[in-house]
Amino acid sequence: MSRENTLVTAAWVEEHLDDPKVVLVEVDEDTSAYDKGHIKGAIKLDWTTDLQDQVRRDFVNKQQFEALLSERGVANDDTVVLYGGNNNWFAAYAYWYFKLYGHGDVKLLDGGRKKWELDSRELIDEVPGREATSYTASEQDASIRAFRDEVVEAIGTKNLVDVRSPDEFAGRLLAPAHLPQEQAQRAGHIPTAANVPWSKAANDDGTFKSDDDLKQIYSEAGVDWDKDTIAYCRIGERSSHTWFVFHELLDQSNVKNYDGSWTEYGSLVGVPVVLGDEPGSL
Amino acid sequence: MCGATEGGLSLDGVDVAKEAVVQGVVTRGDQPVPNAYVRLLDRSGEFTAEVPTSATGHFRFFAGPGEWTLRTLAPKSETIDKKVVAEIGSVVEVTVSLS
Numbered sequence: 001m002s003r004e005n006t007l008v009t010a011a012w013v014e015e016h017l018d019d020p021k022v023v024l025v026e027v028d029e030d031t032s033a034y035d036k037g038h039i040k041g042a043i044k045l046d047w048t049t050d051l052q053d054q055v056r057r058d059f060v061n062k063q064q065f066e067a068l069l070s071e072r073g074v075a076n077d078d079t080v081v082l083y084g085g086n087n088n089w090f091a092a093y094a095y096w097y098f099k100l101y102g103h104g105d106v107k108l109l110d111g112g113r114k115k116w117e118l119d120s121r122e123l124i125d126e127v128p129g130r131e132a133t134s135y136t137a138s139e140q141d142a143s144i145r146a147f148r149d150e151v152v153e154a155i156g157t158k159n160l161v162d163v164r165s166p167d168e169f170a171g172r173l174l175a176p177a178h179l180p181q182e183q184a185q186r187a188g189h190i191p192t193a194a195n196v197p198w199s200k201a202a203n204d205d206g207t208f209k210s211d212d213d214l215k216q217i218y219s220e221a222g223v224d225w226d227k228d229t230i231a232y233c234r235i236g237e238r239s240s241h242t243w244f245v246f247h248e249l250l251d252q253s254n255v256k257n258y259d260g261s262w263t264e265y266g267s268l269v270g271v272p273v274v275l276g277d278e279p280g281s282l
Numbered sequence: 283m284c285g286a287t288e289g290g291l292s293l294d295g296v297d298v299a300k301e302a303v304v305q306g307v308v309t310r311g312d313q314p315v316p317n318a319y320v321r322l323l324d325r326s327g328e329f330t331a332e333v334p335t336s337a338t339g340h341f342r343f344f345a346g347p348g349e350w351t352l353r354t355l356a357p358k359s360e361t362i363d364k365k366v367v368a369e370i371g372s373v374v375e376v377t378v379s380l381s
Contacts, residue, residue: 036337085334114334117317120357165330167346177322177331177343199329204321204355 003211006248008081008107010116016081017041023078023130026113027094028085029237037123039083039116043072043130047090047237051097059259065101065137073130076104083109083116087199087206093240095248096257100145102138108244111206118205144247146230146256148264151190152271156282159229160193161218163242164262168234169195171275174266175234183234184266188273190232191280194221198238201245214245222279228254232261291340293373302368305342306376307335308354314339315380318356325349346370354378 016022017040024042026034034044045051050068053060060068074080080098084091091112098106109116117123146154154160167173171187189195200217201209208214223229229246231239236259243257258265265271274280291305304322308315320341321332325348333341343350345368354362359380366374 114319118357166328173346177345
């Protein structure tokens with residue numbers, strides 16, 4: 001993968017607004033954002049109800065994902081272009097999710113909804129009607145999803161990249177500062193993790209920095225490009241953004257997103273935790 | 283929407299004693315700005331959080347105690363930075379006026 005295949009500009013999206021094989025999909029943390037206006041032709045995915053199992057803490061399974069995309073009118077050969085608020089956090093999460101289930105052509109709108117709004121581009125209220133399809137998903141691609149045991153084993157051996165804010169990393173906050181401070185049982189980070197907040201990869205308007213800048217930022221933080229990498233945050237959405245940078249923009253192989261992230265790790269019994277600004281050791 | 287709501291966001295359901303709240307409104311003239319983005323930067327200038335303003339131009343952060351910078355981005359406007367100090371158990375109200 002590379003920037004040309006995975007990222008599109010707002011201008012590109014405007015040129016493809018009437019292309020029936022390009023499906024715009026809005027995914028926001030604030031799941032009501034779509035209802036306050038969206039890009040013409042865009043459908044909505046609600047990350048809390050559409051993408052999560054409503055009983056267990058896990059994603060919808062293959063059959064549920066197939067049923068979801070079939071009902072929303074997404075076909076296997078469609079180009080799916082994801083965008084959303086919060087600098088594309090949840091759009092990147094959905095991007096990774098589409099990749100997890102093997103969708104062929106997925107792209108991210110650079111800068112997401114914010115850049116679109118800051119450019120004063122048009123948002124409309126009309127909800128498109130798309131004819132149902134018969135969508136077929138692949139089995140989950142385990143090469144891009146990390147689970148807790150693998151994360152514990154990665155301490156001191158793989159690149160662990162904690163993409164939360166410095167205050168969350170150090171244990172001074174438990175959640176991003178726009179959310180109430182609750183969730184994991186303990187604050188802090190996984191020993192040996194480098195703290196590179198997701199925001200280092202983006203400009204103020206939400207677009208990604210250049211490949212050269214990105215490489216320099218992670219190199220300076222101690223990322224060893226010859227090692228496998230696991231990215232994590234609080235619930236796996238911001239780390240999807242960093243997973244996108246590593247795997248899709250910088251073409252790194254063996255990069256996984258740990259979607260359990262701090263809300264799981266920080267509640268595990270018996271695992272090592274480090275407080276403070278330094279990565280720490282085992 | 284006519285005029286910015288005075289008095290800030292409702293704190294119903296928020297345990298203010300446990301939180302260090304920074305909240306406020308973005309205005310242009312006497313009108314609220316509903317499509318602005320407010321970023322919360324920590325004392326070293328590092329990004330901590332960002333929210334879009336509500337239909338009434340309001341925003342809120344649950345910050346930690348300490349010094350913070352609010353950076354506001356809005357269409358057709360210069361970026362505005364404002365420093366605030368947050369404390370657990372208090373609510374800091376901020377008005378960001380766009381030119």
